[in-house]
Every structure is written in structure tokens, then in C-alpha cells.
Amino acid sequence: MGFERPWLAHYPAGVPAEIDVDEYPSIVSVLENAIDKYRDRPAFANLGRVLTYAEVDRLSAQFAAYLLGELKLKKGDRVAIMMPNCLQYPIATFGILRAGLTVVNTNPMYTARELKHQLADSGASAILVLDNFGHTVQEVLADTQVKQVITTGLGDMLAMPKGAIVNFVLKYVKKMVPDYNIPGAIRFKDALTLGQMRKLPEIEITPDDIAFLQYTGGTTGVAKGAMLTHRNLVANMQQAAAWIGTNVKYGEEIIITALPLYHIFALTANGLVFMKFGGLNYMITNPRDMHGFVKELKKVPFTAITGVNTLFNGLLNTPGFDQIDFSKLHLTLGGGMAVQRSVAERWKQVTGTTLVEAYGLTETSPAACINPMDLADYNGAIGLPIPSTDACLKDEAGNAMTQIGDVGELCIKGPQVMKGYWRRPEETANVIDADGWLHTGDMARMDEKGFFYIVDRKKDMILVSGFNVYPNEVEDVIAMMPGVLEVAAVGVADEKSGEAVKVVIVKKDPSLTAEQVKAHAREHLTGYKHPRFVEFRTELPKTNVGKILRRELRDAPAGN
CATH class of the missing domain: 3.40.50.980 (Rossmann fold)
Structure with missing residues (x-):
């Protein structure tokens, strides 16, 4: 590899290059340690009981x-x-x-x-x-x-x-x-x-015992169980805690847990990391009831919240959210899907806190990259590889790409990488190569400081007349329109260009027209990225944690 971990030079103050993976042999020892230290402190709250x-x-x-x-x-x-x-x-x-x-x-x-x-x-x-x-x-x-x-x-x-x-x-x-x-x-x-x-x-x-079988990949055929060991999760907890722990008050944090704990993001980031901090997980049973959610938020002096882009967007568009007291909030972490610039900027405006984007996969327990906590503003990057984590970009042939700015498949190596898929050795071999690199299926580039930028999922990429179009970019541009609530971009088959871009939009302004959307796109996107088709729907198909299912939209017939 032509460069060696350039990101280390840009780590936030106080964050180590390596973590101690062996400090706790298991999740159970993390729990026991928290119980010893914080016995009488609140650990979990839900529906009025603590x-x-x-x-x-x-x-x-x-x-x-x-x-x-x-x-x-x-x-x-x-x-x-x-x-x-x-x-x-x-x-x-x-x-x-x-x-x-x-x-x-x-x-x-x-x-x-x-x-x-x-x-x-x-x-x-x-x-x-x-x-x-x-x-x-x-x-x-x-x-x-x-x-x-x-x-x-x-x-x-x-x-x-x-x-x-x-x-x-x-x-x-x-x-x-x-x-x-x-x-x-x-x-x-x-x-x-x-x-x-x-x-x-x-x-x-033991550290190698399987703690969780975390099923994933349901969108690519049959769901597979990622074998996440005690070591994997303890490592990721240590990595995330080292990253975000520089301004944490032990025994005093209150984190809003709205993403389900059965999802790897909330499980590690909220359940484990904040247990190590002696914090309180304030659990929201039904975050889809946005009005009820906002009512809950008004009751509790929360210090941290995690979520996906759709959750933050939903809160920002719910009456009363802007009247919440955000004076204690110092950490907002977004992951699970790309955070949109328009959402991040509004979040900062309303709450006074930067929405820090993180990146991970079920297979990495989940965190691999996180933006610095002291980030002044949204930067469009997924962040820097966290302590004890290596990242590189590989081409189709599996060779590491060494030029700054090259786009390749993001590959991750570290103690948080899963043991493999449960009873599927051939599937495991497809994603973890002989050198131990996990191939994420995400196309990315790295800048000279070691920040990584996702350009898109390998399989979501749209190919228009031989040009790669990345849906995230199109979605970001369309999301800038004040009349748009939510948007997804997909590729649909086209006789002339192989594929054409289609956007599916949920309106915020009922009078929004397809022509306005196309005019806005013409202003901000180069020709081959323009949406040929604009479809309006009352809602977008999503997984239950709010990720937009592009596949379902792709399979629907093109219209307009």
C-alpha cells in the first residue's frame, strides 16, 4: 500500500491509535464491571419505569x-x-x-x-x-x-x-x-x-464464543447470520468509547435509544458503549409515532441520541421538536445509511449540535469509521477509521488502490470484523479475503487526510451510457428542494443508455411538480445524472429501522 494510515495524524485529541481488546474477556464482564461501579444508577428506562x-x-x-x-x-x-x-x-x-x-x-x-x-x-x-x-x-x-x-x-x-x-x-x-x-x-x-x-x-x-447471530443481507436474497463474538463486540465498544468518550461524564449520560436494540447500531452504540459509561438508555418503543416520540423527548434531559437519516428528518418535520430543551445534548450520531447534507444542516440549526456521521456494517459489529466529535459542520465523509482499524480501497481484481481520490471497494480489517457467516463458509469466503480484509460492497474514496467518502453501494450504482451515477449524490441534490420530504434515486432499464435515473419522492409541498424537480436537477447535476423519471408516492418502502429499500423501487415499473 502506497500510504500508511494517514488518518492517525488527524485523530481528535485524546483518541488513541489502538484500543485494549483484552481489557474485558466478554460482554458479561463489561456488564459486571458496570454493575459494580454504578449499582444504584439508572440503566434502562421505558414507558415510565426505570x-x-x-x-x-x-x-x-x-x-x-x-x-x-x-x-x-x-x-x-x-x-x-x-x-x-x-x-x-x-x-x-x-x-x-x-x-x-x-x-x-x-x-x-x-x-x-x-x-x-x-x-x-x-x-x-x-x-x-x-x-x-x-x-x-x-x-x-x-x-x-x-x-x-x-x-x-x-x-x-x-x-x-x-x-x-x-x-x-x-x-x-x-x-x-x-x-x-x-x-x-x-x-x-x-x-x-x-x-x-x-x-x-x-x-x-471466552472471547471467541459467539455472543450474537446477527442476521443481515435480507435485501440480497436470503438473510445470513453474522457470527459476532464477545471479542468482536467488546472491541467495537472499546473503539467507539475511545472515540466518543473524550467529553463524556461517566455515570451521568442519558442516551435516547429509538433505533431498536435488535439492530446492531443501537445494540453496540447505545446498549454497550453507554453501559460502559454507566449511562441510562432511555428506550423508545415506537419511534414511528413521531408526535409521541417528541412528547417523550420533552420529558428527559438527554445528552446523546443515535439514529438514521430518516429518523432525524422525521423529528425535524414534527411540530414541537424545535421547542425541546437541547442544552444537555452533546452527541448526535448518525449511521445505518447516508446522512443527507440538508438534514445535517437543519439538525445543527435546530439543536445546536453537529450530526456526526458514522459508518459500519453488521459484519463489523458495526462501527468502522466515525467522524471526529469536534467536527464543526457536516462534511459529507463517513469519517476516519477508528482505533485498531485498518481500511483500504481495492479494485475489481482485489489490488489495493494507492492514488488519493481513486474510487474502489472499501475493505476493513480489525478486531471488530465478524468470525464469519453462520454455517456458510462459501459466503464467508466471498466477503473476507485471504488476508483478512472484509469487503464491504461499498464504493468509496479517501482524501489526503484519511477521511473516507462513500460514493455508493456497488450494487446500487446506476450505469448511464457507461458513466457511473451514484444514487446518494442525486438524492442529496433533490433533498435540497424545500418541497421534498424524502427522496430515493434508482436506476431503471433504458434502451438507449442502458439505465436511466429515476427519483421517487414524498412531497412536503403538495404543489411540487416533476418539471420543477427536473429543472432543479439540471441546475445542480451534470447531464447524465439527471432524473429521466420522477414519481411521487405517499411513502417510500423502508426496512423497519428506516433504511430506504432502493431494490423495491428499482423493481417497480418506471413512470412519468
Whole structure:
């Protein structure tokens, strides 16, 4: 490689080049350390109830004892969790890990087909499911190896009578809990009671044990389980903590956790990093209810928030958001998808805090690059490779590209890179090369300071008459229009040019026309990047964490 880690010279003050991967042998030791230091501090809050670190300790130990003592699960067995952000989530997750088992995070919005694949593929022995999604589990149970279903209601961990009221309203008023019948299922609270009667044995957990099977790649065919070890997650926690910890007040941080904890971004950045800081994860169960979300934000003097571009954009467009007290907020981290300049600039304007963009993948636990925390303004980069992380760009033949400004596939190496895909050695070999570089599938360039810029997904690139068009660029330009709420750009087949650019827009201003969009594009984009087709929709298809599904838009017939 012609250059050696130029980014180190541009690290923020106080951030080390390397982290100590061996400070904690497992996530469990991180938890135990936090419990020792912050016993009586709040750890998780949701729907008006707060759990202290001591309560997380007690309840997760009960769940661990239940899994080992009652269910007789053995080290390395998989346990699935299917629920949104609620207090049961951290209790169950830490309980499963303390028992030496592996967590299979399952998206509660899964269809029966997707759930069946994941349960069968992971070979999960047990699943903990929120009542709202019990009917989906019931449908697929016979086709899986699941021996025990544990069920719970959203209100189950809340104080009486509030908990009972929450459960009643969800089922009978809002009709959000379809009937289901799973013979032999046990309630979560009963499992905790059974666990309380048993002693939790000493379990040896090694850094190489698999902590999570984190399913990914559902947009490219069948979802694969990334094997994330205790070492992977501890390393990434150490990396992110070193990066953002320079202005953190230990034991005093309050982070808004609106992205689901079953998503790798929130799991590591919120769940683990802020546990190390002795912080409070303030969990939002349904961030799609933007008005309710803003109401929650008004109640809590939060210091940090993570999210994806669509979440920040949604908040900025919700009445009342600009009246929140942001005086304590010092950290806003955006990831999961590209942050748009217009959103970042408005965020700074409204909150006074820079929206710092980070980049990662499920396969890197997830963080690989983060922008400096002292960034004055949005810079369009995904940041610098974090401590103990190497990054390079490779061409189609797998050779490292050494010229500043060259565009190649971004490749990552570091202790946070997954062990591989669960039971898919050939898929693993496709993404991790012989030298240990993980190929991200993202096209990027690097500047002379070592900042990386994503130009696009390899597979999302649009080829117009032999010219590469990167959807992010087109989307950024269109998003500048005041009449546009959301936009996605995709390539559609075209006889003359191979592919043509199509933009799909959700309007903010009902009077916005396709012609105005095209005129704006002509002003800001070179000819071959102009959208030939403009389609208006009331909403864009998204994953449940708010990533826009370009593939679905690409497969739709071109119009206009």
C-alpha cells in the first residue's frame, strides 16, 4: 500500500491509535464491571419505569438461571428474541449472554416466511416473543427446532396498575395483539420466578464464543447470520468509547435509544458503549409515532441520541421538536445509511449540535469509521477509521488502490470484523479475503487526510451510457428542494443508455411538480445524472429501522 494510515495524524485529541481488546474477556464482564461501579444508577428506562444496574443484574441472573436450570440449555445454544425496545429486552439479552448462550436477534416485523428461515437457520432452542407477534411464532413453530416459547406483554415489567392497563389497551382498544395459542408457552415473569429459585452456575465465557447471530443481507436474497463474538463486540465498544468518550461524564449520560436494540447500531452504540459509561438508555418503543416520540423527548434531559437519516428528518418535520430543551445534548450520531447534507444542516440549526456521521456494517459489529466529535459542520465523509482499524480501497481484481481520490471497494480489517457467516463458509469466503480484509460492497474514496467518502453501494450504482451515477449524490441534490420530504434515486432499464435515473419522492409541498424537480436537477447535476423519471408516492418502502429499500423501487415499473 502506497500510504500508511494517514488518518492517525488527524485523530481528535485524546483518541488513541489502538484500543485494549483484552481489557474485558466478554460482554458479561463489561456488564459486571458496570454493575459494580454504578449499582444504584439508572440503566434502562421505558414507558415510565426505570431499571437500575442492580436490577438488571438481579433480573438477568434470574433469566440466565431459568435457561440453564429449567430449560437445560447448553453452552452455545441459541435463544431468539422477538420484540421492540422494552425493559424485557436488556434483561433477556444479558441473561442469555450470562448463561453462555447466543442471542439471535429477530425483527418483530418479520413475516412468517422470514421468521421461519431465521429460526430454522439458527437452530434456536427457545424464543422470547412479545404478545403482539405471538401469532407469527405460532404459525412457524412446527417447522423449527424451538423447544420453548416464552411470551410477554409490553406492560409486564411496569408497576401495577399501569402494566395491566398498557396490556389491556394494546389488546382490546388498539387491537394490536392478534390472538394466538402456543401450548406449553411460559410467561416471562414466570420464567424469572423459576430462575430465582435456582443458583446461576459459574459459566466460563471466552472471547471467541459467539455472543450474537446477527442476521443481515435480507435485501440480497436470503438473510445470513453474522457470527459476532464477545471479542468482536467488546472491541467495537472499546473503539467507539475511545472515540466518543473524550467529553463524556461517566455515570451521568442519558442516551435516547429509538433505533431498536435488535439492530446492531443501537445494540453496540447505545446498549454497550453507554453501559460502559454507566449511562441510562432511555428506550423508545415506537419511534414511528413521531408526535409521541417528541412528547417523550420533552420529558428527559438527554445528552446523546443515535439514529438514521430518516429518523432525524422525521423529528425535524414534527411540530414541537424545535421547542425541546437541547442544552444537555452533546452527541448526535448518525449511521445505518447516508446522512443527507440538508438534514445535517437543519439538525445543527435546530439543536445546536453537529450530526456526526458514522459508518459500519453488521459484519463489523458495526462501527468502522466515525467522524471526529469536534467536527464543526457536516462534511459529507463517513469519517476516519477508528482505533485498531485498518481500511483500504481495492479494485475489481482485489489490488489495493494507492492514488488519493481513486474510487474502489472499501475493505476493513480489525478486531471488530465478524468470525464469519453462520454455517456458510462459501459466503464467508466471498466477503473476507485471504488476508483478512472484509469487503464491504461499498464504493468509496479517501482524501489526503484519511477521511473516507462513500460514493455508493456497488450494487446500487446506476450505469448511464457507461458513466457511473451514484444514487446518494442525486438524492442529496433533490433533498435540497424545500418541497421534498424524502427522496430515493434508482436506476431503471433504458434502451438507449442502458439505465436511466429515476427519483421517487414524498412531497412536503403538495404543489411540487416533476418539471420543477427536473429543472432543479439540471441546475445542480451534470447531464447524465439527471432524473429521466420522477414519481411521487405517499411513502417510500423502508426496512423497519428506516433504511430506504432502493431494490423495491428499482423493481417497480418506471413512470412519468
